[in-house]
Amino acid sequence: xxxxxxxxxLMRHKIASxxxxxxxxxxxxxxxxxxxxxxxxxxxxxxxxxIAETELVRIQAASLRQLSGNDDLNKSxxxxxxxxxxxxxxVTHAAIANQLPFxxxxxxxxxxxxxxxxxxxxxxxxxxxxxxxxETFGLRLLSGRKFSADExxxxxxxxxxxxxxxxxxxxxxxxxxxxxxxxxxxxxxxIYSWTGDKPIPVVGVVEELARPNNPGEGPYSMIFPIREYGxxxxxxxxxxxxxxxxxxxxxxxxxxxLDPNLLVVNQDLFTDVRARYFxxxxxxxxMLVVVIVLLLLVTALGIVGxxxxxxxxxxxxxGVRRALGATRGQILRYxxxxxxxxxxxxxxxxxxLAYSIxxxxxxxxxxxxxxxxxxxxxxxxxxxxxQLAVFGPARxxxxxxxxxxxxSV
Amino acid sequence: MFSYYFNLALRSFRRNKVLTALMVLAIALGIxxxxxxxxxxxxxxxxxxxxxxxxxxxxxxxxxxMRGFRAGQEPQTQMTRFDSEALLAQKRGVxxxxxxxGNVVITPDKPGANPQLVDARYASSDFxxxxxxxxxxxxxWTAAExxxxxRVVVISKELNDSQFGGxxxxxxxxxxxxxxxxxxxxxxxxxxxxxxxxxxxxNYGLTESVFMPFSTSRELExxxxxxTNCWDDSGGDSRSLNAPCAWVQYWVELExxxxxxxxxxxxxxxxxxQRAAGRFLRxxxxxxRNVMELLEFNRIVPGDVRLQLWLAFGFLLVCLxxxxxxxxxKFxxxxxxxGVRRALGASRTEIFxxxxxxxxxxxxxxxxxxxxxxLLGLWAVRQQPASYASLAHLDASMLLLTFALALLASxxxxxxxxxxxxxxxxxIQLKSQ
Numbered sequence: 001x002x003x004x005x006x007x008x009x010l011m012r013h014k015i016a017s018x019x020x021x022x023x024x025x026x027x028x029x030x031x032x033x034x035x036x037x038x039x040x041x042x043x044x045x046x047x048x049x050x051i052a053e054t055e056l057v058r059i060q061a062a063s064l065r066q067l068s069g070n071d072d073l074n075k076s077x078x079x080x081x082x083x084x085x086x087x088x089x090x091v092t093h094a095a096i097a098n099q100l101p102f103x104x105x106x107x108x109x110x111x112x113x114x115x116x117x118x119x120x121x122x123x124x125x126x127x128x129x130x131x132x133x134x135e136t137f138g139l140r141l142l143s144g145r146k147f148s149a150d151e152x153x154x155x156x157x158x159x160x161x162x163x164x165x166x167x168x169x170x171x172x173x174x175x176x177x178x179x180x181x182x183x184x185x186x187x188x189x190x191i192y193s194w195t196g197d198k199p200i201p202v203v204g205v206v207e208e209l210a211r212p213n214n215p216g217e218g219p220y221s222m223i224f225p226i227r228e229y230g231x232x233x234x235x236x237x238x239x240x241x242x243x244x245x246x247x248x249x250x251x252x253x254x255x256x257x258l259d260p261n262l263l264v265v266n267q268d269l270f271t272d273v274r275a276r277y278f279x280x281x282x283x284x285x286x287m288l289v290v291v292i293v294l295l296l297l298v299t300a301l302g303i304v305g306x307x308x309x310x311x312x313x314x315x316x317x318x319g320v321r322r323a324l325g326a327t328r329g330q331i332l333r334y335x336x337x338x339x340x341x342x343x344x345x346x347x348x349x350x351x352x353l354a355y356s357i358x359x360x361x362x363x364x365x366x367x368x369x370x371x372x373x374x375x376x377x378x379x380x381x382x383x384x385x386x387q388l389a390v391f392g393p394a395r396x397x398x399x400x401x402x403x404x405x406x407x408s409v
Numbered sequence: 410m411f412s413y414y415f416n417l418a419l420r421s422f423r424r425n426k427v428l429t430a431l432m433v434l435a436i437a438l439g440i441x442x443x444x445x446x447x448x449x450x451x452x453x454x455x456x457x458x459x460x461x462x463x464x465x466x467x468x469x470x471x472x473x474x475m476r477g478f479r480a481g482q483e484p485q486t487q488m489t490r491f492d493s494e495a496l497l498a499q500k501r502g503v504x505x506x507x508x509x510x511g512n513v514v515i516t517p518d519k520p521g522a523n524p525q526l527v528d529a530r531y532a533s534s535d536f537x538x539x540x541x542x543x544x545x546x547x548x549x550w551t552a553a554e555x556x557x558x559x560r561v562v563v564i565s566k567e568l569n570d571s572q573f574g575g576x577x578x579x580x581x582x583x584x585x586x587x588x589x590x591x592x593x594x595x596x597x598x599x600x601x602x603x604x605x606x607x608x609x610x611x612n613y614g615l616t617e618s619v620f621m622p623f624s625t626s627r628e629l630e631x632x633x634x635x636x637t638n639c640w641d642d643s644g645g646d647s648r649s650l651n652a653p654c655a656w657v658q659y660w661v662e663l664e665x666x667x668x669x670x671x672x673x674x675x676x677x678x679x680x681x682x683q684r685a686a687g688r689f690l691r692x693x694x695x696x697x698r699n700v701m702e703l704l705e706f707n708r709i710v711p712g713d714v715r716l717q718l719w720l721a722f723g724f725l726l727v728c729l730x731x732x733x734x735x736x737x738x739k740f741x742x743x744x745x746x747x748g749v750r751r752a753l754g755a756s757r758t759e760i761f762x763x764x765x766x767x768x769x770x771x772x773x774x775x776x777x778x779x780x781x782x783x784l785l786g787l788w789a790v791r792q793q794p795a796s797y798a799s800l801a802h803l804d805a806s807m808l809l810l811t812f813a814l815a816l817l818a819s820x821x822x823x824x825x826x827x828x829x830x831x832x833x834x835x836x837i838q839l840k841s842q
Contacts, residue, residue, distance in 0.1 A: 015829065026727045030720070064524055119477055263514060276794070283794075284716075288720075294724065298727060305428055306737075
């Protein structure tokens with residue numbers, strides 16, 4: 001099909017053509033970026049925690065007896081709770097955790113590779129293992145070993161030692177190991193953190209352990225063999241996924257029976273903890289979906305409106321063409337090709353615009369660069385949309401009878 | 410003339426229902442989306458205390474050691490307890506308060522009822538007059554009660570409603586095990602948006618349930634809540650007076666914004682003295698920001714809300730371009746009619762006016778529908794889990810803005826088509842009839 005007559009017609013309707021091109025370009029740019037943002041949110045939401053998510057429930061509880069701040073009392077109450085929870089039918093592992101992945105509040109510390117470092121190497125979140133954290137969380141050890149029984153100490157005791165305290169080992173996650181010791185085996189190497197200029201040797205590396213929240217410091221986590229007791233800690237129970245709700249209920253009942261002064265701050269399945277943490281991301285992703293759909297709808301309606309106008313305006317010319325021997329198919333294709341040309345120009349402009357918007361967002365919201373594969377997705381979407389939108393008016397054009405040419409002159 | 414054009418516009422809508430509906434819908438969607446996000450943004454970025462936000466200042470000092478020092482960097486975002494108490498004792502502002510968030514367990518009177526963990530705020534006495542806290546019953550506590558570590562509390566309206574059925578509870582006892590506190594005041598409805606005095610707890614959260622003297626909270630070692638940043642060994646208690654930890658918010662009220670310079674110099678002198686005494690090691694780096702500067706600096710409006718605002722305006726732009734195209738089609742379709750009017754003596758300006766009236770009418774209709782969509786959108790926002798969600802309501806000024814925006818948008822969209830329409834040459838149109 002010769003596109004010259006189409007081009008010359010478009011040149012005679014510069015403003016209307018430009019408007020369609022502009023609308024398609026803007027839509028294309030916004031849709032590409034919105035798709036990218038959705039992908040970014042989905043990536044975030046699918047982030048692995050490294051723990052046995054579907055098998056864990058969490059009880060954040062304290063006893064009113066613990067509020068006096070007495071270390072020995074804190075310890076005995078926490079141990080008592082933990083022992084009771086271990087006996088609940090269905091519980092395979094139980095542990096005390098100071099924090100949990102995607103749980104919100106966190107304890108973080110800077111980490112150095114040498115004691116005299118001026119600026120710290122990275123900031124990692126600090127998990128404290130009371131004795132059974134690794135088995136309960138279900139962490140996968142990549143290299144090294146777990147803590148041995150004699151490496152554990154009480155936080156209350158460590159705090160009182162002032163600058164003299166030491167920590168005999170630390171387990172770090174893979175991201176941290178690769179950042180600190182790229183290309184090397186981290187096990188056996190020292191890091192410097194809580195204990196100032198006294199080194200803490202890395203004894204193990206776990207595949208993954210996500211941070212409780214995202215303070216923009218990178219995905220670094222470490223575990224110290226330190227027993228913390230006190231109000232507000234998390235009791236983590238591991239069980240069969242199908243029995244979680246039942247086990248949680250039984251566990252609360254057991255604690256209530258044990259201690260009438262029980263104060264439960266939180267009781268939930270870990271999967272709910274996770275869902276809550278990513279709720280904002282999920283609703284943002286849905287909002288973006290709605291925006292994309294509405295944008296495509298508005299653009300399609302705009303194309304329908306202008307194409308209908310053109311068809312009406314050119315009814316007589318269409319009649320003449322038909323009278324001169326053009327088939328219905330040729331008329332139909334004329335409008336389809338016209339729309340394809342406009343959409344192509346719009347998409348090319350839209351790509352450039354998409355990239356500049358992405359540059360702007362990168363500066364403002366610390367987003368990564370727009371991956372190239374989003375561009376063809378946007379392009380195909382708009383080509384299809386244009387063809388769909390123009391089909392109705394084009395069919396009406398094709399239905400114009402040749403006799404129109406002879407009328408009203 | 411205006412009413413005649415308005416009449417013409419309505420007739421034209423009736424003749425061309427689908428095209429008109431498309432335009433109204435496009436504008437309505439654009440307006441609805443922009444007004445929803447703009448309202449959320451407006452609520453979240455507003456001035457929480459307009460009557461004195463330019464006289465309330467947040468203080469920051471730099472008490473860290475040289476390790477990790479970079480010249481010109483932002484000092485600790487909060488204050489140490491030591492510096493806060495020192496500045497508080499020197500009383501260099503009209504009023505000043507040191508404050509921190511916490512939580513306490515309220516134990517019920519009747520046996521069997523469940524204890525309740527609630528948010529608390531520890532503050533020195535000027536907190537109430539400084540932040541214009543409305544009190545329904547009683548009063549805030551006094552400086553003397555601060556000094557005496559008095560067991561007194563001020564409670565929120567909600568707590569008073571749930572514990573005392575809304576009656577005047579001043580003089581009554583609140584149990585925060587193992588101590589008894591005398592209630593001296595009950596708040597009226599009070600919610601700051603954002604809760605600017607402490608940006609390290611939920612910024613858009615509800616008002617705390619219990620307020621008590623800072624000194625009392627430290628004597629009883631009650632639990633704190635928020636960010637704590639320690640740069641040296643705190644010896645097990647990061648809340649002790651000399652702990653090298655920043656966790657306190659310090660606010661000062663000055664007589665006028667102009668006094669800020671003097672106060673800043675005072676802070677710099679204080680830093681100098683502390684350095685001379687060997688407590689501070691870094692070069693003087695004091696910051697003093699008023700309420701709005703502080704909110705702006707901390708970029709307190711969530712990034713997602715800003716992003717949604719941009720997205721909505723991008724959407725509105727597409728809707729506008731769309732409307733320009735449709736209006737153009739609509740006006741030019743009536744070239745014949747316009748030609749007749751021109752031939753009968755209507756000037757180009759009159760044609761232009763007629764087209765703009767039509768565009769404006771589309772805008773108003775779009776605005777009305779857009780308002781409904783915005784109400785729907787805000788309802789959807791309120792269903793979200795974010796703590797600011799419940800605040801998303803349209804106020805009178807946003808209502809007016811909706812219509813202004815719709816009218817302006819449609820008039821802008823009408824300019825180009827109207828200009829094209831007025832250039833229709835009567836002769837050609839009449840000839841081709």
